[in-house]
Amino acid sequence: MLQNKDSFKSTTLRSVLAEIQAADKAAPQQKASSSSIVSIIRKATQKRNEAAEQFSQSNRPDLAEKEKKEVELLSSFLPALLSxxxxxxxxxxxxxxxxxxxxxxxxxxxxxxxxxxxxxxxxxxxxxxxxxxxxxxxxxxx
The missing domain is CATH 1.10.10 (Arc Repressor Mutant, subunit A)
Structure with a gap:
């Protein structure tokens, strides 16, 4: 099996995994629930959306585009919100x-x-x- 190395995806996912691991360490007696993991990913996407907006306002479309791609990647792991x-x-x-x-x-x-x-x-x-x-x-x- 060939491995396709995608540093963009791996860096983005590692940053979110670090947040999940930090949540696990904060309460070592219980592991982070799937609900709390979803919340962590939603917060990460929100942070990136806000950063993209700030980069756009600062006339940095390259950085804004990077943040938007990260939002797209992380959103693919999230369940749909209730209507x-x-x-x-x-x-x-x-x-x-x-x-x-x-x-x-x-x-x-x-x-x-x-x-x-x-x-x-x-x-x-x-x-x-x-x-x-x-x-x-x-x-x-x-």
């Missing part, structure tokens, strides 16, 4: 069955998030989208 309609379905289920929304909306929101994340793995959603959708559903639920 807005799927998030809404889980939030409505929680609001209808587990949380009394008639009480203080701030307290209800905290309980909704807690119940939502008990049902849905945090690494499978965009937390900002969950927050926006929960707020919209709370306003519409009144």
């Amino acid at each position: 807005e309609s799927e998030i809404d379905r889980f939030l409505k289920e929680v609001m209808d069955t587990e949380v009394d929304v008639g009480e203080n909306p701030r307290k209800a929101a905290g309980k909704i998030y807690k119940a939502f994340y008990m049902k849905v793995d945090k690494s499978l959603v965009d937390p900002d989208l969950v927050k926006r959708r929960a707020e919209a559903l709370l306003i519409g639920h009144k």
